[in-house]
Amino acid sequence: MMNRIKEVLEAKGIKQIWLSEQLNKSYNIVNGYVQNRSQPSLEVLFEIAKILNVEPKDLLQTINEK
Numbered sequence: 001m002m003n004r005i006k007e008v009l010e011a012k013g014i015k016q017i018w019l020s021e022q023l024n025k026s027y028n029i030v031n032g033y034v035q036n037r038s039q040p041s042l043e044v045l046f047e048i049a050k051i052l053n054v055e056p057k058d059l060l061q062t063i064n065e066k
Contacts, residue, residue, distance in 0.1 A: 001039070001060060001061070001062060001063065002061050003045070003059050003060055003061070004059050004060065005019075005033050005040075006034045006035070008054055008058065009034065009052070012052060016034055019052075023047060023051070
């Protein structure tokens with residue numbers, strides 16, 4: 001599973017640095033989430049959704065199998 005945090009941030013015109021400040025996490029951690037190098041825990045995912053005012057499911061995308 002991959003996340004859509006980058007797409008949601010871009011759609012809302014929000015910078016990663018602002019999100020990292022809201023989460024009280026380093027820019028590098030948030031950048032890892034945004035670039036899909038690492039995935040946030042469910043707790044953090046729900047916190048990100050609340051901060052961005054979206055549903056948690058809107059931050060996820062499934063990888064379709066062929």
